[in-house]
Amino acid sequence: MSYDWYPPSRPRPVDGGVRARSRRGHIGQHWWSARFIEGLESIGVGGRLSRGKRYARAGQVVELRIDAGAAVALVQGSRARPYRVRVGVVAFGKREWAGIEQALAADAWYTAKLLAGEMPPDIEEVFAAAGLDLFPAGVRDLAMDCSCPDSEVPCKHLAATLYLLAESFDDDPFAVLALRGRSRDELLANLGARRGGTAAGAGSVEAPGPPPLSEVLDTFYTAPRPPAGPSPAAVAIDSLLDQVPAGGIAVRGRDVVELLRPAYRALGDRAATAPPPAER
Template sequence: MKISKTWWGQQFLAALENFTDSGRLARGRSYSTDNRIKTWKLAKGIASATLRGNINPYFGVYKEPTYHVSVKMLPLSGAQWEQVIALFSQKASVISKLLINDMPESIENEFKAADTHLLPQSYKDFIVQCDCPDYAVPCKHIAGVCFRLAQQFDHNPFLLFEMRGLSPEKLRKELLKSPLGKILAQGQETTQPSLIPAEHFYTQPKPQELPKQITSHQFWQGQKPLPKAIESPQEALIPALVIKKGGDYPEFWQKQTSFISVMEDFYLRMRKLCLRELS
């Protein structure tokens, strides 16, 4: 089963497979879960994590240890980024996708034209560190952090640019400076109707003045008879909007199956259960 769902995440992991054995990678995959990763931080292109290790008397480890891991990628130079961004700015198919936070499938062609690459191709593209006693690089803890990184890239592919030394904000700023970027940005701007603010999120009860004198019957039964029929609520234009808003793979969802399909199955079973209880 592929732990990454996108082509860029899978290619990121393929670089690991090129310089380490499959058994070590299989063990590393188990270290990418929340059960193993105690803390996680991804900032300024560096992934830092603390992982729960195993007791191993062979290495003199008799208590469950905590290992500190850091993974970063070799950053590109400023001149390289200038050349790559200039190539981006010449292709509408590339710059238009980048401006809507999408990763073009042909993006490596522009990096190749600049005699470099975005996705890693070998161990030389990684700068890793782990304080475990395993001498091999990458160890299973480093592999676990790389697997977690691949999952992060699935949700936000522009973290790859940050790992290479260019923040997504700066990339967008540089793209908008180009003539083609300005034209495409103007085309993406659409006039949206202004929102009408509401005083309350929920419907508020309206106060009613009570008569000065009221009988016990009027107190319990009310002044007017209740309506015989209740107006049915309007159907939602998009069912389960809150569930679908995050997409199939929201950031908190680490499983391979679609979050929407799981929730659809859950609601279907709950509906059958409620109907069974009512019958």
Template sequence: MAARRNFVSNWWARRWLEVLESFGWDSRLQRGRTYARRGNVLSIDLAPGAVTAKVQGSRPRPYTVKIKINPLADRDWERVIAALAGQAAFAARLLAGEMPEDIETAFAGASLSLFPDSPGDIETSCSCPDWANPCKHIAAVYYLLGEKFDSDPFLLFLLRGRDRETLLAALRERRMALAGGSVTVPAGEGERGVSPEPGYRDGALPSSEDRRQVQPKARGKSLNPELPTDPVTFWQAGADLAAFQVQITPPAIPRGVLKRLGPPPLGREAPEFYRLLEGYYEEISRQAYELAFANGGSETGESRG
């Protein structure tokens, strides 16, 4: 247990190894742990539902390891996205590049699982002569996968059939729909009585004429109220802004922009560069916070007008 926890740090990576051990592979996985620590896994490539790796064994030529995990069907992913979007905390953390600690409940609510449920969900092969499955080469790849998941949790979703960008795009669209924002109308919707707004058909932007025709509303009120006729009061805040307050607090998710973008594609220099950016973001946030209260502002965040 201690060796496994030292190999990875985040809960989702530990959970990955715990699931594999629950299949009765504990002793076999231990055989691959040493291979993984020694750097015998020469390469590892991930694709939706599939992993291909090269592992150096006792022979001069590296062995080829292939791992396939049953991806979720499109209709299943729609249910998962709906469950994730329905919880603001899930959506916020995922869009910030973080893995929610109780994300498995969202999958369970859709009668699905993020991690494999049984050995039958995983298909493996290795070009080595060892008959055991998993052999130590496959086991080493399992451990390296845990290490990769540790640094990028979205690779877990990739193995289940959805890459990072596709998942986040679907999540944003569903959140917009829940918030009452505009969404893309599928072809044929207009024939069933749902008409897209003028100028948005086939993904086109609205023309200036269309924009003049559309009168947006917000909670029954026009977004274009009449302007005051008195030029003296034009630039005054008015009753609606008299009690306006601004609350400035540190973000709930530190360095959210960096986490959302993920590690930069800089090879070996990526971790060092990423840590450098983290330092910059923390210093910029600190100075911005101090600047916000430099002119008499209060820690409660009330605007001084």
């Protein structure tokens, strides 16, 4: 039963509110933004969505904050005090994120895309393999609350918040993951640690500086002795091709990596048999 009986009202104008960039049509440019909002639009709740979209474009959202497990907003309506809006999702626990990070770190493709600030197109499959959903499938997967008197969920204030939340993912796809409980810095640091290095933007430990000159005067003018160590292990000339992500370009039904491998090996054989360069 619908209780949408409130008479039309004009919202109070907001100075400096959060305004959607999209002026018409769909809100959200990237696939991950559209993926978040499609569940809401699929249920078809009458004019609330269209009014919420108008609110988002008019800048009626005073403030929007994204935290682990929830997005909180203030939305100005017709009353003097803005309405308090909260959109909650389930944040994954430490054990669940450990499994996700292990799967992401196992494939350099995911790490490279995330470091570039992009959401990998098939990242949902990684979560699905762990029995998790990255994006809500509909309003039933969201805990939504608004302090307005409208008893319908979502109301136009909630809808405006959801649209702006989806558009914010265009600017920062890591906000999708932050809602599920993992910030950008935490995720990249954990991926870097699992891959045996430090991911960009995750912070690093500063290397110690040189010792004071007073402590090395006895050896300062001594020619440095090269460190003793084992000779580097031989590396196959075509080993670089093993780093190319699987599922790449195919030429006449054959993977381009396998087509290039004989050429790499031929170049390696020629380099091995070539005479050393003459000394000058």
